[in-house]
Amino acid sequence: MVHQYKLGGYNLVLDTCSGSIHVVDEAAYDIIAVYKEKTREEIVPLILGKYAHRPELTAQEVESCLDAIGQLEKNGKLFTPDTFAPMAGDFKAKGGNVIKALCLHVAHTCNLNCAYCFASQGKFHGERALMPFEVGRRALDFLIENSGGRHNLEVDFFGGEPLMNWDVVKRLVAYARTIEKEKGKNFRFTLTTNGMSIDSDVIDFANREMSNVVLSLDGRREVHDRYRVDYQGQGSYDRVVPKFQELVRARGEKDYYMRGTFTHQNPDFLKDIDAMLDLGFDQLSMEPVVCAPGDPAALTEEDKAIVMEQYERLAQKMLERRKEGRPFTFYHYMVDLESGPCIYKRISGCGSGTEYMAVTPWGDLYPCHQFVGEEKFRLGSVFEGVTNHTVQEEFRGCNVYARPDCADCWAKLYCAGGCAANAYHATGSIGGIYRYGCELFKKRMECAIMLKAAEADLP
Amino acid sequence: MDMIKTLNTRDLCESAKNGGCGECQTSCQSACKTSCGIANQPCENKAEK
Numbered sequence: 001m002v003h004q005y006k007l008g009g010y011n012l013v014l015d016t017c018s019g020s021i022h023v024v025d026e027a028a029y030d031i032i033a034v035y036k037e038k039t040r041e042e043i044v045p046l047i048l049g050k051y052a053h054r055p056e057l058t059a060q061e062v063e064s065c066l067d068a069i070g071q072l073e074k075n076g077k078l079f080t081p082d083t084f085a086p087m088a089g090d091f092k093a094k095g096g097n098v099i100k101a102l103c104l105h106v107a108h109t110c111n112l113n114c115a116y117c118f119a120s121q122g123k124f125h126g127e128r129a130l131m132p133f134e135v136g137r138r139a140l141d142f143l144i145e146n147s148g149g150r151h152n153l154e155v156d157f158f159g160g161e162p163l164m165n166w167d168v169v170k171r172l173v174a175y176a177r178t179i180e181k182e183k184g185k186n187f188r189f190t191l192t193t194n195g196m197s198i199d200s201d202v203i204d205f206a207n208r209e210m211s212n213v214v215l216s217l218d219g220r221r222e223v224h225d226r227y228r229v230d231y232q233g234q235g236s237y238d239r240v241v242p243k244f245q246e247l248v249r250a251r252g253e254k255d256y257y258m259r260g261t262f263t264h265q266n267p268d269f270l271k272d273i274d275a276m277l278d279l280g281f282d283q284l285s286m287e288p289v290v291c292a293p294g295d296p297a298a299l300t301e302e303d304k305a306i307v308m309e310q311y312e313r314l315a316q317k318m319l320e321r322r323k324e325g326r327p328f329t330f331y332h333y334m335v336d337l338e339s340g341p342c343i344y345k346r347i348s349g350c351g352s353g354t355e356y357m358a359v360t361p362w363g364d365l366y367p368c369h370q371f372v373g374e375e376k377f378r379l380g381s382v383f384e385g386v387t388n389h390t391v392q393e394e395f396r397g398c399n400v401y402a403r404p405d406c407a408d409c410w411a412k413l414y415c416a417g418g419c420a421a422n423a424y425h426a427t428g429s430i431g432g433i434y435r436y437g438c439e440l441f442k443k444r445m446e447c448a449i450m451l452k453a454a455e456a457d458l459p
Numbered sequence: 460m461d462m463i464k465t466l467n468t469r470d471l472c473e474s475a476k477n478g479g480c481g482e483c484q485t486s487c488q489s490a491c492k493t494s495c496g497i498a499n500q501p502c503e504n505k506a507e508k
C-alpha cells in the first residue's frame with residue numbers, strides 16, 4: 001500500500017508496510033502514481049507529454065526513474081505487500097497477562113470545574129474520593145507482581161486533580177523507590193496536573209521524581225478561562241501560568257508537556273500554540289476535545305477544515321522556528337523514523353486492558369482512564385486481580401487487523417487502529433473507529449513526516 | 460539530480476524478527492491521554508539495536 005501527498009513543497013511517497021518514506025520530484029511522483037497501472041511503454045510518453053515544459057527531462061531519465069522504482073520494489077521499499085495480518089494477535093498473546101503501566105486515579109475530585117472535562121470534573125460520574133495510601137501501595141505491588149520480565153514500569157498520577165492527594169503521591173513514589181531495585185524494576189512516574197496547587201514542594205518533588213509532567217493549559221487567556229474555571233466560575237489562567245513557568249524553568253532538560261485542549265470554540269488552535277510559546281513553553285501538545293457529539297464544545301464538520309489547515313500551518317511554524325534557532329516540539333509530530341516502534345507495537349496499539357490499566361481511588365481496575373466509571377468495563381481490582389476475563393479478552397483482541405475499517409488505510413501502522421475509548425464513544429464498540437479522529441490523525445502524520453523530510457534537507 | 464530520495468527509516472518487516480519485547484511506553488499514558496498513536500514511541504529494545 002502506497003500513500004502519496006504533497007505538503008510544504010515536498011512530494012512524499014509512503015510505503016505503508018515497509019515503513020519506507022521517499023521524497024521525490026514532480027515527475028517521479030507522477031510515475032509512481034501510475035507505475036502499477038500502466039506499462040513502461042505507456043508511462044514514458046505520458047510523462048514526457050505532461051512535462052513538455054521541462055525539456056531537461058528526457059526519455060532516458062524517465063526510464064532510469066522507472067528502473068529505480070523497480071529496484072525499490074525489489075528491495076522491499078515500495079509497493080511492499082501486506083504480510084502482517086497473520087501475526088496480528090501475537091504481540092498481546094506473547095505478552096500473556098503482563099501489566100507494565102498503571103494510571104492511578106489518586107483523586108476523583110478537582111479544584112477546577114471545567115465544563116468540557118471527560119472525567120466529569122474528576123468524579124468520573126461517581127462519588128468524590130481520594131485514594132488511600134494502602135490502595136495505592138497495593139496497586140504498585142499488583143503492578144510488580146504482574147509485570148513479568150518487564151523492566152520499565154510506568155505509573156501516572158492522574159485524577160481529577162492528583163495534587164489534591166499530594167501527600168499520598170509522595171508516599172507512593174517513596175514506596176516504589178524502596179522496592180524497585182530489589183524487584184529489578186525501574187518506575188517511571190508521570191504527573192498530570194491543572195497547576196492550581198503547584199508550590200515549591202511540588203516543583204522540587206515532581207522535577208526530581210517524575211519522568212514527565214503534563215501541565216494543562218489551553219493557550220490564550222480567554223480560551224483557557226472559558227472552560228478552565230473554579231467552582232466560583234473564575235478563570236484559572238492567572239493562577240496557574242506563573243506556577244507552570246516556575247516549574248518548567250526549574251525542570252531543566254527533563255520532559256514535560258504543556259497540554260491544551262481545543263474545542264468548537266477554538267478550532268484556530270495555532271493561536272493557542274503561539275500563546276504557549278510566548279509564555280516560554282516549548283514542549284507542547286494540543287488535543288481535540290473528547291465529548292459527546294451534541295455538546296457545545298464538540299468539534300463539528302465545519303471545524304474540521306480549520307483544524308486541518310491549522311495542523312499544516314503548525315508544521316510550517318515549526319520549520320520556521322527551527323531555522324531561526326528557536327525550535328519547539330509538538331507531541332504528535334515527534335515521529336521517530338529510525339528507532340520507532342517495531343511492527344508488533346504498530347499492529348497492537350496502546351495495550352489498554354491488557355498491559356495498561358487504570359486504578360480508581362478504591363482499587364477497581366478499568367481498561368484505561370477513559371473507561372473509568374463505565375461499570376461494564378470494570379476488570380476487577382488490585383486486591384482480587386482481573387476477574388472480568390470476557391472484557392479483557394475483548395481488549396486483547398483489539399489490533400489494527402481486527403478493525404475492518406482500517407484494512408485499506410495507509411496510516412494503519414502509524415496509529416495501530418486508534419484509541420479503543422474513542423472508538424467506543426463514537427460507535428458503541430471498542431472494535432469500531434472514530435472516523436473524525438482518524439482524519440485528524442492522518443493529517444498529523446502527513447505533517448510529521450513532511451517535517452522529517454524537511455529535517456533531512458537541513459545542513 | 461536524484462528524482463527519488465529515500466529517508467532512513469526502520470524496516471518494519473525486519474523488525475518482525477526481533478521485535479515485540481514490550482519495553483516501550485504505553486501509547487498515551489504519559490502524554491496526551493486522549494488519542495492513541497504509536498508512531499512517536501521510541502523503541503526500547505536494547506537487544507535489537
